[in-house]
Amino acid sequence: MIAEEPRVDASRVTELAQSLETELARLIVGQKALLRDTVIALTAGGHVLLEGVPGLGKTVLVRSLGQALSMSFARIQFTPDLMPADIVGTNIIGEDDGRREFHYQAGPIFANLVLADEINRATPKTQSALLEAMQERTVTVGTQTRPLPSPFFVLATQNPIELEGTYPLPEAQLDRFFFKILVPFPPEGDLLEIARRTTGESTPQLRSVADAGAILAAQRTAREVPIAEHVLRYAARLVSATHPDRTELDSVRRYVRWGASPRGLQTLVLGGKVRALLEGRYNVAFDDLNAIAQPALRHRIFLQFEAEADGITADRIISEILEHTAKEPADH
Amino acid sequence: MTSLEAILTELRRAARRALGARYAAHALVGAVAWVAAVLTLARLVPFERRLEVAALGIPVALAIAAAIWAIRRPSAGLLMAVADIRLGLKERLSTAWERRAESGPLDDAQRRDALQQAAHARLPAAFPIRVSRGEATLVAILAIFALALALLPNPMDQVLAQRQADRVSQARAAKAVVDAKKKIADSEKPSPKDAQIQKILQDAQAKIREADSPRKALESITPAEQQVQKLTDPGTPALQSSAQNLANALSGTSAGRSAAQAISSSPAKGAQSVRDLASQLQSLSPKDREELARALAKASQQAQNSQMRDSLSKASSSLQNGDAASAAQALDDVASQLDSLQEQESTDQAVAAAINGLEAARQELAAQADRDANGQGGQANAGASPSAGASGSGTGNGNGNGNGTSNGNGNGNGNGNGNGNGNGNGTGGTGSNGSGTGSGTGATSTERVYVPGQPVPGQSENDPTPLGPGQDVPLSPYTQVIEAYQQAAVDATDQSLIPGSERDLVREYFSQLGEQRATR
Numbered sequence: 001m002i003a004e005e006p007r008v009d010a011s012r013v014t015e016l017a018q019s020l021e022t023e024l025a026r027l028i029v030g031q032k033a034l035l036r037d038t039v040i041a042l043t044a045g046g047h048v049l050l051e052g053v054p055g056l057g058k059t060v061l062v063r064s065l066g067q068a069l070s071m072s073f074a075r076i077q078f079t080p081d082l083m084p085a086d087i088v089g090t091n092i093i094g095e096d097d098g099r100r101e102f103h104y105q106a107g108p109i110f111a112n113l114v115l116a117d118e119i120n121r122a123t124p125k126t127q128s129a130l131l132e133a134m135q136e137r138t139v140t141v142g143t144q145t146r147p148l149p150s151p152f153f154v155l156a157t158q159n160p161i162e163l164e165g166t167y168p169l170p171e172a173q174l175d176r177f178f179f180k181i182l183v184p185f186p187p188e189g190d191l192l193e194i195a196r197r198t199t200g201e202s203t204p205q206l207r208s209v210a211d212a213g214a215i216l217a218a219q220r221t222a223r224e225v226p227i228a229e230h231v232l233r234y235a236a237r238l239v240s241a242t243h244p245d246r247t248e249l250d251s252v253r254r255y256v257r258w259g260a261s262p263r264g265l266q267t268l269v270l271g272g273k274v275r276a277l278l279e280g281r282y283n284v285a286f287d288d289l290n291a292i293a294q295p296a297l298r299h300r301i302f303l304q305f306e307a308e309a310d311g312i313t314a315d316r317i318i319s320e321i322l323e324h325t326a327k328e329p330a331d332h
Numbered sequence: 333m334t335s336l337e338a339i340l341t342e343l344r345r346a347a348r349r350a351l352g353a354r355y356a357a358h359a360l361v362g363a364v365a366w367v368a369a370v371l372t373l374a375r376l377v378p379f380e381r382r383l384e385v386a387a388l389g390i391p392v393a394l395a396i397a398a399a400i401w402a403i404r405r406p407s408a409g410l411l412m413a414v415a416d417i418r419l420g421l422k423e424r425l426s427t428a429w430e431r432r433a434e435s436g437p438l439d440d441a442q443r444r445d446a447l448q449q450a451a452h453a454r455l456p457a458a459f460p461i462r463v464s465r466g467e468a469t470l471v472a473i474l475a476i477f478a479l480a481l482a483l484l485p486n487p488m489d490q491v492l493a494q495r496q497a498d499r500v501s502q503a504r505a506a507k508a509v510v511d512a513k514k515k516i517a518d519s520e521k522p523s524p525k526d527a528q529i530q531k532i533l534q535d536a537q538a539k540i541r542e543a544d545s546p547r548k549a550l551e552s553i554t555p556a557e558q559q560v561q562k563l564t565d566p567g568t569p570a571l572q573s574s575a576q577n578l579a580n581a582l583s584g585t586s587a588g589r590s591a592a593q594a595i596s597s598s599p600a601k602g603a604q605s606v607r608d609l610a611s612q613l614q615s616l617s618p619k620d621r622e623e624l625a626r627a628l629a630k631a632s633q634q635a636q637n638s639q640m641r642d643s644l645s646k647a648s649s650s651l652q653n654g655d656a657a658s659a660a661q662a663l664d665d666v667a668s669q670l671d672s673l674q675e676q677e678s679t680d681q682a683v684a685a686a687i688n689g690l691e692a693a694r695q696e697l698a699a700q701a702d703r704d705a706n707g708q709g710g711q712a713n714a715g716a717s718p719s720a721g722a723s724g725s726g727t728g729n730g731n732g733n734g735n736g737t738s739n740g741n742g743n744g745n746g747n748g749n750g751n752g753n754g755n756g757n758g759t760g761g762t763g764s765n766g767s768g769t770g771s772g773t774g775a776t777s778t779e780r781v782y783v784p785g786q787p788v789p790g791q792s793e794n795d796p797t798p799l800g801p802g803q804d805v806p807l808s809p810y811t812q813v814i815e816a817y818q819q820a821a822v823d824a825t826d827q828s829l830i831p832g833s834e835r836d837l838v839r840e841y842f843s844q845l846g847e848q849r850a851t852r
Contacts (some may be wrong), residue, residue: 010438224437228427230413282442285422327417 030190046178071112084129180299359397501700505693512689
């Protein structure tokens with residue numbers, strides 16, 4: 001006999017997300033979009049690639065998230081000499097009752113929250129070890145496969161400058177990130193506030209607002225949010241429009257090499273559902289899709305060299321797609 | 333708001349109103365565009381009843397819009413989706429409606445949320461009744477354009493007026509032919525060829541009515557006249573002359589005086605009287621017989637008709653020989669020839685009536701064709717009578733003449749006498765024996781022939797009559813005097829006892845002049 005599922009309380013998800021945002025905002029100055037998108041990805045069960053110059057608080061954000069969520073947190077600093085075993089763990093010889101035998105020494109990836117700092121500095125082999133774990137949520141060492149803790153949330157960072165000696169993530173591996181969030185340089189007002197908060201005698205300490213169970217429940221609830229057929233079609237049109245052979249936009253045909261994968265559509269819909277809950281709504285709206293379209297699609301659109309030459313970014317292409325994709329039913 | 337159905341009902345009502353307004357605006361655009369298009373077209377091609385056709389577009393456009401409005405029913409999902417977008421409901425209504433039958437974990441909450449949000453929204457605002465600025469501008473522009481087209485003079489109006497005048501003229505011409513037919517049918521002395529004449533007139537009438545223009549209609553008149561002319565007997569003048577000579581000869585005899593009077597009265601009476609004379613030959617005195625024989629011999633010598641001459645000669649010789657029976661037989665032959673003459677004269681009268689009718693039609697059509705050629709075709713009216721030569725005389729009688737045509741088809745020219753009103757505006761009447769045969773060549777010469785004369789009525793005093801080369805007398809264009817000349821000549825021939833062939837010669841002469849005038 002199957003036990004009846006407990007009734008979903010969507011309002012609790014909303015409260016959780018809002019309290020998490022509030023708590024993070026105590027330490028992270030400004031960056032509301034960054035916080036919102038991070039919470040959305042966390043609630044949707046996806047991983048995030050943060051891109052920004054050093055010193056913008058990327059690591060602070062992940063650490064703060066760990067504090068606010070009462071979940072295990074691990075940080076891996078990616079370097080060229082980092083090996084896969086340094087991430088997923090390895091079998092080592094140990095003594096037990098006078099007998100020597102191999103014991104599995106778990107790597108830092110066995111945590112709820114993992115910060116993969118400067119992921120593009122590790123070799124592709126090492127990157128693959130992490131990205132495989134992100135996708136499968138299991139780690140195989142030797143002959144044994146071990147599940148990662150749940151929830152499992154990876155925040156990877158990369159620096160858009162100082163690209164020498166780095167290994168850019170291949171397209172297929174980028175696609176495994178739920179969101180790619182750009183961390184902008186804070187405005188002057190936020191800079192002042194950062195200075196005030198971090199150069200004083202003490203820094204704010206975050207309180208825990210949720211645990212792993214709450215996050216998992218929120219992830220399940222988010223998937224129950226309904227989406228209307230025409231909204232779903234809109235999401236599909238957005239994704240289709242990123243493909244040069246399926247769009248009517250000249251800029252896409254000219255500058256885009258490959259469009260977003262079906263995983264991009266999944267991200268749009270799932271992210272839209274979470275955002276709807278965060279907005280206190282129980283259905284996905286066009287606005288939800290539009291709001292997350294940039295972080296959901298920017299790393300899934302691959303541009304031609306001509307785009308780089310003309311200074312065209314994926315964000316600009318997405319903005320144009322959003323602007324030209326019809327929301328209103330066509331026959332009215 | 334109680335339920336999604338109630339929301340849908342309200343949205344549907346608002347949408348119907350908005351759609352109605354929108355379709356009405358579309359219909360207005362279509363109707364005004366139709367009117368403008370029709371009025372534009374009417375400026376390019378002659379278009380009768382253009383206002384009716386233009387006006388017809390308005391109800392048609394409205395009816396089409398109403399039909400589409402009545403047929404078109406936006407789906408519930410569509411209404412909800414549009415309301416979501418326009419009222420900022422964030423797809424709540426459309427999601428709730430789409431999942432109204434679902435019972436997922438969040439569906440109830442979603443429906444409650446949708447109803448709650450809808451309760452605070454003004455649903456009809458999702459489908460406002462509004463007029464598109466573009467459509468309003470378009471209607472205004474088209475309306476002004478159409479109004480301008482309707483008010484400004486249309487060059488095609490003249491063409492249409494000309495067509496109308498042409499039709500009226502052709503109807504009048506056809507009526508003239510019908511009048512001629514009626515006159516022939518009502519004749520007291522029917523001719524054996526009346527049926528043929530009626531048939532010819534009937535055909536001519538039909539062709540006149542069906543012709544595309546007066547000019548085309550004119551082309552059917554000359555052949556009809558020629559056909560009618562063929563029905564006349566060329567020997568009639570000779571027989572008439574012989575009969576008149578007989579009457580003259582008999583008038584000097586005591587026995588034949590009454591017969592002479594009867595012959596002069598009419599050939600039919602003359603025939604009866606000659607038969608009576610034949611039956612009385614036995615009872616005549618020798619002296620009377622002698623006198624009668626001489627008169628018959630004289631008439632025989634003067635007779636141009638051979639049969640008449642033979643019969644008279646035989647009657648005369650028989651009387652001189654005392655053979656009264658043979659003489660009576662010969663006089664009976666003379667009487668038969670007088671009967672034949674009577675029939676030929678009846679035929680001639682019918683032919684004359686037919687030709688008069690055709691000539692009246694010709695004048696009517698020629699006048700209209702001239703007006704058409706001069707660009708005044710649309711000015712024809714009920715007074716479109718042949719008035720070019722109308723001049724009031726002291727007795728109030730005027731003569732009117734029509735104009736020939738310049739179509740180069742050899743049209744004749746008829747004449748008519750009418751009663752004027754003393755102001756020179758006489759209306760052409762029906763000529764007594766007017767006829768015309770066409771032989772014109774349709775030349776387009778611009779030569780004008782002048783004859784000495786006085787300024788004609790209607791000619792301005794400030795416009796001195798031009799003098800011909802080397803002449804010191806005022807000259808008038810012959811076209812302005814030829815009618816009077818022609819009428820005088822025709823009257824003279826009609827009133828004179830001259831052979832019919834001579835009369836025809838006169839008529840033919842003037843007809844040819846008329847043809848030349850028409851071609852100019």
